[in-house]
Amino acid sequence: MKRVLVTGASGFLGRHCIAALAARGWADIHAVSRNGNALENASSHACDLLDPFATKKLLQEIKASHALHLAWYTVPGAYWTSPENLRWVAASATLFEEFARAGGRRFVAAGTCAEYAWSHGICSEATTPLKPWTPYGAAKHALQMRLSSLGPALGVATAWGRVFFPYGPREHPERLVAYVIRSLLAGEPALCTSGEQRRDFIYAGDAADAFAALLESGLTGAVNIGSGAAPELRSIIAAAAKRVGRPELIRLGARPLAASEPPLLCADVTRLRDELHWRARTSLEQGIAACVEYWQHA
Secondary structure, X not given: OOOEEEEOOOOHHHHHHHHHXXXXXXXXXXXXXXXXXXXXXXXXXXXXXXXXXXXXHHHHHHOOOEEEEOOOOOOOOHHHOOOHHHHHHHHHXXXXXXXXXXXXXXXXXXXXXXXXXXXXXXXXXXXXXXXXXXXXXXXXXXXXXXXXXXXXXXXXXXXXXXXXXXEOOOOOOOOHHHHHHHHHHOOOOEEOOOOOOEXXXXXXXXXXXXXXXXXXXXXXXXXXXXXXXXXXXXXXXXXXXXXXXXXXXXXXXXXXXXOOOOOEEEEOOHHHHHOOXXXXXXXXXXXXXXXXXXXXXX
16 A cells, blocks of 8 residues: 655645645655644654654654655755755655665655756756755755665665745745735835846646656656746746736845846756656646735735
8 A cells, every 4th residue: 555754744845745645646645744733634743854763763653655755954045055954964864764674665855956057047857967056955966866876775766856946825935926925915015136037936736746746656866846937037026916916016126136146047847748747737827826815814
């Protein structure tokens, strides 16, 4: 019987992934978070994954056949350079090894587009150099290399979802879409950059379903989790302003653009489309509408 362990289950993507797995018919879902928050459609477990003894005990108790590993250090702004990234590489490797010892067969983990050399703009798993410029990106890449090398020896099939820019209900209030919507709903100016940079934003529900599809598949290695489109940020901001009805409160150019910001970051979704047979379904307008509705009632 298929039994899936989901780490980081109470986080932004985690909650969406629980819903996506349930929608695909997974009936035995075990959600792991530090506090063991109760979640619909899943059995909840409290575990500090930075404690190797607690991790071992948990994996032996659950004996999952599949794992979706999303947990990481994600404090906004701080996670790019935090030493916590190194702790999570070690903790994730321990999780993987204990998962294998408990009889696990398939392990899918969340990577990041920050593993790529951003100067290339459109990022392909096959051709874009892996040259992370932040400790976060470097740590994620180091973990992927470790899992891909350990997997065959431990008899576990591994896949790595390189996430681009997810947005949606429950995201951190300081992330772009949430910040703009919250500011406008409060009647306050939304201070933004010029918004000329282009980014691959993917609705969180779509990203979660892509992870669920990847977990169910036999694909191995890295797979980009993105929409394959990269609109200018100012068009995303304008869509939010239109939905809220306060476009006069948008302040493009009020914030400086960091020198490290590339003009374009977009996922090459060839593998996602042709091998996983998956495409994003939620339009920008639909995604923004869901975000506005969420923050109106949050």
